[in-house]
Every structure is written in C-alpha cells, then in structure tokens.
Amino acid sequence: MTEPLATLDAALDRDREIMTINIGPHHPATHGVLRLVVDLEGEMVREVRPVIGYVHTGIEKSCEDKSYWKVIPFVERMDYVSFFFQMEAYCGAVERLVDLEIPPRARYLRTLFLELNRIHSHLVWLGTTALDLGAISMLWYCFRERDKILDLFEMATGQRMHTRYFQVGGVIEDIPLGFEAKCRAFAEEMPIRVGQYEALLDRNEVFLQRTKGTGIVSRERLLELGVTGPLLRAAGDPWDLRKAFDYLAYPEMDFKIPVGTVGDNYDRYRVRVAEMVESARIVSQCLDALPEGPFIADDRKYVLPPRSELSTSMESLIHHFKLVTEGYRVGPGEVYYSIEGPRGELGCFVLADGSAKPARVHFRDPSFVNLQSFRDMAVGGYVADMIASLGMLDPILGGVDR
C-alpha cells in the first residue's frame, strides 16, 4: 500500500511545486492599482509579471483637445504626489517651444516649490513603505510633516494638492506675506525630523533584516533598463539631471547627490532620506537668494495681464479675452524637456502644429520605466522581500498609467 503513495509524491514533487497567485489590483501593499501575477515555489518568487493599465484615463489624449494653458491642471493629475514636477515639465517644454524666458524670481520660486514637493513625495513614500514593513508609527510621523508642506502649498497657492501654480512664463502669484518665515521654519525643522526618522529606523532590527541585502540589482542592469532617480543612485551612480543639465535655479544651488554602494533596499532608503535633507537645504538657499522683481514674464502674447489693468486698459482687456478664449498659438515644432523628479527622469514631449492646442503631449514617467526593474528585484527572493522591494521602488500608478 505504501508504493502508490510514494509514486504519487514523486509525481507531485512537493519540493518543486509552482503556485501562481494574484496580488492586487486592489491591495494596500501595491501602492495603487497594480496587479502582480507571481509564480511561487514555496516562499520563493520564481517569476513576477506586473499588469498595469487599471487607472489609464487617457490624459495624454485629452490634452490634445485643450488649449495650452488648460493642459496644466490635467497633467498635474498624472503622478498625483509630484504635481509640481509635472507642471514644470510641461510648462518648461512649452516655454522652450515659444522661446519664453522666465524671470529670475519665478525660477527661484519654482525651484523652491519643486524641492518642497520632493520632500512631500519622499515623505509619502517613507510613511507607506515603512508601514508595509511593519513600522506603523512612521506613517503618522511622516504625514505630520507632509501636512506642514501641504499647509505651505495652501498658503501660497490656495490649494493643498494639484495647485496649478506654475504658468507658462512663470508662476501665477507671488508668495504671500508670512510665507517666508513659515517656510524657513519648516526648512530648519525638517533635518531634525529626518534625524528622528533615522533614529526610529536605522537601528531597528526588523527594518534592517527586511531591507539589507534584499532586492539588489546591479548598476549596469539598472542602466540597461533605463532606471533613473534614487534607484540608480542607490546602486552607486551619481546621475542627477539637476546637476547634469542646467535648468531653473539649480546651477546656483549648493547641494550634494547622495549615492549608495550596494544597491539594495537599505541603500534606496538611505538615499531618499538623505535627499530630503538636501532638498531642505535647497529650500533655505532659495529663500536666502530669492531675487526681487516680477514673478511672471511680461510677454502679453502668452501671459495674462495683471488683473488691475483690466479696468483701465483696453489693450489688456483684449489680451485677456484672447488668451482666455482661444489661448495662444504656438508655431510648429517639437520639444522634449526633462527634469529630475522624485522618482527619476520626468520628461515631457510636446508637439505643436501651429494651432492653439498641442498636437501631442507625452510624459516619460519615471515610475513607468522603473517598474521594468521590478522583476530583477523580486525573482529569486522571498515573497515578503518582494513587497519590500515594491515599496522601495516607489511606483505611483497614476503616473504609470496616465
């Protein structure tokens, strides 16, 4: 009687049984609407196939039906935690298309808000990823500071998220009275808070065991896969578009590029946390060196006239009417403009056909490209490490699917 059982066992081969399970699309650990089809052998991941497209809303197509200035609030909603970056990528591309120089004060204000947004984005990442790894209190600490940033956004722009603050030619409004003091206090407080996060996590045995030596991908492989941003820097490659290409006020800023050595999840954590401190330094420097002068360009072909002129100047009224109804026309041409987003190279391609609406708006979203490296991180490791790697990859599915 024992023999048939033994052959049955051999046929099943319990040690090498592959089980395919489905994680998501709705699962808190997938950081959005991401579906993972995973082949497991026991606890080991043998293959993983990310399935995306669940929140595809056709934003790029919808942009083709909007005049240039109406596209701005649309593109903000792609990657919904780095809205300022989307605005900068798009506005910068259109400014290059129409050859519009933005005034120095606008350059500094944009840099300031981009860096605040970078801290905001990294805080959301740190809170949710630490939550995945069991550190629940981190979420509350991170969201406490995140709310302070959102308060600053609200004070300056009137909105906490999706602010529509950047305009083609500059920014819509100057910062209000009292903003500087509040922002400066935040920039001084932030490094101390980051120190507190590190005190909670850096010597936390559970956190170290879960992150050290997991999800390693080599620098060469990351470059092949087109991965940019903190993931690439954690593998030891100091590639940062803020340093590589001149844009906004970054050439005048003094900041360091944190890099890792091994390229595991721990390095990714360290790099992002160090970036928050550097961003706080850039915020302080922007406030110190904020030039006086106009905050938006004076070219009435593209920029709305000040509200006060509308009741006194016929010319301004005509410009205002023309800009709000039809918008401005952009001569034929195409521009690809890319900036360093919180997740890597955020590029915007705008094709103009001479009309008042863009013929194509395409975003090279870093999450979309970086997600390709997820297979390399997860295969061969434990399923629990796969969840840690996904958190450290930090994809925003709104940006992936657009």
Place this chain on the structure above:
Amino acid sequence: MPDAPGLELIRGEIERDCPDAVLATSFDRAQAALIVDPARVLDVLRWLKERPGQRYDFLSSLHAADYLPAEPRFAVHYELINRDRVERIRVKAMLADPGSEELPEIDSCVELFPTADAQEREVFDFFGIVFRGHPNLTRILMPDDYVGWPQRRDFPVGGEPVTFTYSEQRYD
C-alpha cells in the same frame, strides 16, 4: 546637446559607416535630431551606442507622434543621452501609413536597449506601430480586447461610451 556643427559632424561620421541611413538633420530650439531611414534605424542606434567616442548608450525615452496630415505620418522618437559628455540627441524615424487595416512596421530595439520593452508596447498600444522582433508585443495600458489606436489624430476624443446604471435609458 551637440550644437549644430557637432550634429553635422556626427551625421558625417554615420554616413561613412552606414551610408544613406541618415536622411536629414534638424536643429530646432537647441535640440538636435537625426531623421533616419526607418529600415536602418537599428544601424544608427547601434552606431550611436557602441561607437567609441560617441557612447549615446542611455535611451531615456521612446515615444511616437502622429503628424497627420503630413506624410509620412507617424514618427518614432528615440531620446538618447551620452552620459559622459552630458549630451542629448534625438533619433527620429518617420513611418508612412500603409493604409486600410495594415499597420506600419519598424524594427524593435529591445536587444540594444532593454528599457524599450514597455515603451514600445505603449507605442504599439496607442498608435498601432508594430515593432518587429519585440518579445511580447501586446497592449499594455488599454484592455487586451480593445479595438482601435486611440492616440492617432483621426481617433476622436470622447468616442468611448461610458456605461452607468441608467445609461441604457433613452430620453427622447
């Protein structure tokens, strides 16, 4: 960015190794572009990637555009970076619409740049441009059973009926 003379130098060097692969150059708004023969696009990309002294070996973006009503109508753009010299160059392959139900085709560059995998699928998904030799050319963002190429300029905006509970009712 290579400047305008630099772009012509690169073109001249490519011309020596792969004759007639580059059809034209464009230097517009400080952005350099090589317009290449779509049948030879892999030769140019490989030359730019592997040629000593060039090393445009990082493909930062691959996307497409529809230039309707111009002819040829489609273009696939390759945004390359030389990370040593910190220069960008764009390679542009113009593709004609073969008409009727046929789809335009171009060689896949996944072998050269593994990062192009998802981006070529995205271009296929939205423009119906077929990448020959791609390991898994399926729709990526749209549903698998979707019919049509939504980012083409002749595809209408808002042409998608939205099904709500009461949308079947008619109010005449």
